[in-house]
Amino acid sequence: MATLLQQLINGLVLGGLIALIALGYTMVYGIIQLINFAHGEVFMVGGFASLATYSYFIPESWRSDWWVALPLMALGGALVAVILAVIMERFAYRPLRNAPRLAPLITALGVSVVLKEAVRLFYPGATAPVPFPRVFVDEQYTFEIFDGTITIGSTAILMIAVSVIGAVVLQTYITKSRMGRAMRATAQDPDTARLMGVNPNRTIVLTFVIGAALAGIAGVLYGIQITNVDTEVGFLYGIFAFTAAVLGGVGSIKGAVIGGFAIGLIKSLAGQYFPGGTQYDLVWIFVLLIVVLVFRPQGLFGEPERVRA
């Protein structure tokens, strides 16, 4: 029983992280039908940028106060991620806006390789995992339950909280605000939205910006939870988040969050209970994906694609 609870918590922590990244995938896909494979790398760059903020910009005397250091790191990580995403959209994707879908997809893969190699080459010591400072309060809360104990780290609580709050704020923003409506309108019919006075470029850039900001924040959270960052994590978590977005239905905010938590839970529970253990946990994620796609090709909350008249 305690093991199950412990694995549920681990799953939620991982799921929260994946959900934060998946939001960026799902929003960009929703608006321009581009699977932005470079989004995982934006997350990774966010992690490195927040580390750089800590190492090079935050004075020694501030580093011990987490409520100063952590927001500054999150700001630094998100800012660099946002700038990167804006440049990416402007120079890599916008020129290909009307090209066949395969062209921007391959460009995205290219951008992802460029980002990963650039960080590996130019960030000091990034050829191996770089240790990440323990900025946040480093407490482990232990509970006695039934037949054992479970522990929750303070960073784990922060991670779940941030991802849930992030998703709720985003959902409200999309449904209740002027720019959110513009984003949905552009996603549904870009030409008509333009004729109704919505500037498509501004709307698309905003989508990239929001996705990147969330990925940048996810980068910081990953760092303080795992206590190191590595250039390889962008690809790995990119794949997790992409799978989460597809599972939940690409284009759906709710779907990305639920997909993210589902993948986190499956990974930790399958690693514990299913045959093969942790070595096979990735297999079960994709088994789940395949099963869902067989019965609901549009994902859990996605809308079936309609051919436009």
Added chain:
Amino acid sequence: MTATSNAPVLAASNVTMVFGGLTALKDVNIELHEGQILGLIGPNGAGKTTFFNCLTGLYTPTRGSVRLKGRTLPSDPAQVTVAGVARTFQNIRLFPSMTALENVLVGRHSRMKQGPIASLFHGPSFKKGEADARTRCLELLDFVGLSGLDDELARNLPYGDQRRLEIARALATDPAVLLLDEPTAGMNPQETEAARQLILSIRELGIAVVVIEHDTKFIFSLCDHVSVLVQGELLVEGSPEVVRGDPRVIEAYLGKPPEEVQAEVDAYAAESSAERTSIIEPIRDRRPNEGGQQ
């Protein structure tokens, strides 16, 4: 209805549009004054929708110019909307997964000010702007006769309501000129009459209206001025009476002797004044979309 001021709201002069070797529009001139309803008729492929696309900035005319209140129209459709031209579509193009109210609010987009950051923090000015826009958009829904349907998804509305919602959405942009592309296509006589009343009340708001329609009875009973496009050229223009009697129009477009058209028009006028409940209308030919002109 005569024009009140001499300066036209919208003036298209010598608009010519060439696609490759095809001249879709040739030297089309149109002047539209405040509070005027202009009908644009013509056979399929005459260039009516192409002309609309020139008026909304989707196409930049090969030659000639379109001027709105004396200024040349911007080339970006979003800017044209801001300048004051709004339109509806031949084949309905609502945002299907948004509610009726949200569709109208998207039309309001360019008249609202809140930027991305202000929306995030929900300050008092944001709340006020959002509330004002909602009030205005609910009024518009009421105006087109869709009150109480604001929470309904656009795709779930009946066909006639979808057409009206498109009009409400276009009106939300505070247009000086409203372009209606076949507003009564596929409508039954009752819905057509309701649409006629709606367009007349839009004129009362001081908005100039251009209507593309195949239903000649509808055009002749609604418009102050009618222009006939045939093969990209303006064949005849003038008051409904003049156009209706012109033999070239009858030959090129109507293909019927004038007495018959006259009879139809008279019948329509009589029907519109009386209750039109159990009239069995001849099945109107369903017009195929004018391919490639959207």
